Amino acid sequence: MSSRADLGMAREELAQARSVVALTGAGISAESGVPTFRGQDGLWRNYSATDLATPQAFARDPRLVWEWYQWRRGLIAKTTFNAGHAALARLEAGTTDFLLVTQNVDGLHRSAGSQALIEIHGNIWITRCTGCGERREDRRLDMELPPGCQCGGLLRPDVVWFGEQLELAALNRAQDACLSCDLMLVVGTSAVVQPAASFPMLAKQKGAKIIEVNLEGTPLSSWADYSFFDRASLVLPQLILPQS
Numbered sequence: 001m002s003s004r005a006d007l008g009m010a011r012e013e014l015a016q017a018r019s020v021v022a023l024t025g026a027g028i029s030a031e032s033g034v035p036t037f038r039g040q041d042g043l044w045r046n047y048s049a050t051d052l053a054t055p056q057a058f059a060r061d062p063r064l065v066w067e068w069y070q071w072r073r074g075l076i077a078k079t080t081f082n083a084g085h086a087a088l089a090r091l092e093a094g095t096t097d098f099l100l101v102t103q104n105v106d107g108l109h110r111s112a113g114s115q116a117l118i119e120i121h122g123n124i125w126i127t128r129c130t131g132c133g134e135r136r137e138d139r140r141l142d143m144e145l146p147p148g149c150q151c152g153g154l155l156r157p158d159v160v161w162f163g164e165q166l167e168l169a170a171l172n173r174a175q176d177a178c179l180s181c182d183l184m185l186v187v188g189t190s191a192v193v194q195p196a197a198s199f200p201m202l203a204k205q206k207g208a209k210i211i212e213v214n215l216e217g218t219p220l221s222s223w224a225d226y227s228f229f230d231r232a233s234l235v236l237p238q239l240i241l242p243q244s
């Protein structure tokens with residue numbers, strides 16, 4: 001566990017780094033009111049991942065899967081970005097080469113102003129037609145379920161479920177950035193879902209420094225250069241100071 005003195009050192013490393021990748025997970029949005037997946041109040045406590053977040057579940061019962069997504073969309077619609085998201089948007093503005101790789105589908109990083117952003121598990125506000133493949137932003141909370149496309153196909157949320165491939169271009173861009181960065185910030189992820197869970201090790205093997213921010217220990221904590229075990233909305237603003 002890193003100390004207050006480490007906070008100053010980590011801040012300095014971040015300020016000096018030329019190329020930075022930030023990898024975020026559900027924990028950064030938890031303080032905005034978006035439920036996480038694992039842990040005490042996580043979604044998988046009350047819902048089964050295999051019943052809801054797999055292509056098989058959608059094929060079996062698209063209405064059930066959509067009801068769960070509409071409930072989550074309703075929750076997310078009421079939230080706004082927090083000081084953790086805002087700090088990462090600031091970091092982008094002040095870093096020569098920056099990429100934010102998020103596993104989150106809530107869109108809060110973009111609302112906070114992040115632009116160099118890859119949403120590797122997709123976005124809950126975009127639908128994709130299982131027939132013609134068309135993607136479009138769709139923020140409706142009151143449509144009949146499951147929604148259909150003009151082509152007659154069924155719409156699905158444009159997110160990546162277990163057993164599905166991540167979009168190759170996004171995956172390659174994220175992995176390339178991990179292989180060439182000087183420093184990686186890993187925030188609010190349990191680091192158990194592949195392939196994102198292996199990104200920090202890719203960076204570490206190429207010599208990057210790893211700074212972790214999480215409420216609790218993760219598989220990364222034993223080899224990260226710094227681990228700060230506190231809320232992302234408290235730690236990130238201390239690591240990434242406002243530009244003077």
Ligand code: BJW
Nearest residue numbers: 025026027036037038103162163188189190193194215232
């Ligand atoms: C705070 C905080 C605060 C809280 N401040 N911190 C290799 C080995 C074994 C298995 C596999 C493998 N390769 C692939 C697999 C299978 C699978 C996988 O990884 N399974 C593991 C569970 C074992 N992966 C896949 O299927 C992926 N596809 C793939 O790899 O394709 C190729 C392939 C397929 C099949 C076999 C082999 C290869 C796709 C993964 C898609 C994940 N999808 C989901 C749902 C997205 C849509 C939706 O939102 O509905 O993505 S699952 C869910 O988990 C979601 C998240 O993005 C993802 C990660 O979760 P995250 O963000 O880490 O959240 P939590 O809740 O786990 O953690 C929150 C953390 O925050 C905690 O640590 C807290 O302490 C912390 N925290 N408050 C700071 N205030």
Ligand code: ZN
Nearest residue numbers: 129132149151
């Ligand atoms: Zn269609």
